[in-house]
Amino acid sequence: MAAESSGQPTVRSVERALDVLEALERSDTPLRLVDLCRLVDLHPATVLRSLAVLQRRGLVVTENQTYRLGVAVLRMAHGFLVNDQLTQQARPVMQSLTSVTGLTSSLYVRSGFERVLAVRVDGSPQLHYQVPIGRWFPLYVGSGKVIAAHLPKDERDAVAAMSEGCVNAAGEPLDPERVRRELEDIDRDGHSLTIGERDVAVAAAAVAVTGPTGEVLAALSVSGPSEHTSKDRLRQAVPELRRAASALSGRHARP
Amino acid sequence: MAAESSGQPTVRSVERALDVLEALERSDTPLRLVDLCRLVDLHPATVLRSLAVLQRRGLVVTENQTYRLGVAVLRMAHGFLVNDQLTQQARPVMQSLTSVTGLTSSLYVRSGFERVLAVRVDGSPQLHYQVPIGRWFPLYVGSGKVIAAHLPKDERDAVAAMSEGCVNAAGEPLDPERVRRELEDIDRDGHSLTIGERDVAVAAAAVAVTGPTGEVLAALSVSGPSEHTSKDRLRQAVPELRRAASALSGRHARP
């Protein structure tokens, strides 16, 4: 038996091994076997066998009875970047964007209702925390909004609805209705300007990178420390940012 | 049946799925199904089932009958960085290292007989190609040599032997015997200084980061464009580099 009742073919043991991998990915601390078993709801022997395979590949490492991801996942990340046309072409564009504006440029790729940092080119002095490659954020805060704003109306509203019960970096609760209106404004302006929203210490301007049929693929942003980066400074960078984004738009299809 | 004839337990279908993933990782171009089948030596139906699972997780994406890695691998990379004490602690240390020296700092983690770039903090102007996170290199060129130099004698010689038949960035063939002698020098000096070796445009100084029992875990380097980065400038940075590396040494065990 291979084809599932629900169309998609699958391989149970692979699904299970990936559940284990994802559990480790989501955890911000190494996990013991029992913890993993509880998280993925599997028999210890099954989890242990999966871990043994993953370990031999370097995807998982173990240290006195706790498990976490291994360096091999970094090599995989590189394997992605090498084949991804968008990030590949973005790198030089972003380097000149940063050298012209003096701000940090970031490319957040859309992945479902999330955005994932794929490329970052740092602006001059690194005085603050830097978002590491692979970090993901929702679409309803900060530069993510420029992605949400370009989604079809129903999905856009869905994103706004997700903000229900969430708080921004300053701890203020988000209002879905207000988010929805902001997204409309951003859609009209073609760019977002957010100050201290996702991170109180960061101010950013962002525009969308789109595919051949106009669908959003990513958000390209420039950002700086909020004390030294005024709204005006960001606004000045918008034309350059827009130019960079349009150089990347229209060439890449959604997966 | 679960335990293999060779001690280690395994799960065949998981092994196979990971073979597929690794084939995609190693390829510098998207692959068709037949190509994958040839590479991993499996029946098309088997490969297709594995791909379906990987696709649903975002680890693989397909575009008109070709397959490549998906953004989910970037999220995994982040999952690794979050739990890895060494890279976590290295980030701030490297930021100050870069702000003091003005050079780019890189942390290459040892993984078998390779090194993988885990953290990079860019020095002032980005005028040249930047090594992306996850890129791996051998231990016998450039900053890798500082890792090789601290290995037990037999492994060190093994690395030197691997350089047989390889060329450096300038296209000159490497001589294992000469590499072996260089490693001895580096072991004595406690640092490496390489100019245009791994990349003709880059000059770098590197020192080793070690674990509690003195085993090498990583190479910490400072680098700059070879035209504007003299041997003297690098030498001046060595004490600071050494300080940074010793702040990271002795705390982390090998996996």
Add this chain to the structure above:
DNA sequence: ACAATGAACTTCACTAGATGAAATGTTGGT
């Protein structure tokens, strides 16, 4: 010190489910 708990890891008989041959659908070349 010694039992008792709890967790990591191993073994093995059973049968769920992964497998691959073959059939079907699709695309591109001449």
Add this chain to the structure above:
DNA sequence: ACCAACATTTCATCTAGTGAAGTTCATTGT
């Protein structure tokens, strides 16, 4: 229009993944 090459689906077979039970090891309480 035909053929060739590849992608994808189906299904009967029997491999190999599973989990209950057992073993070992470490830690905690009395």
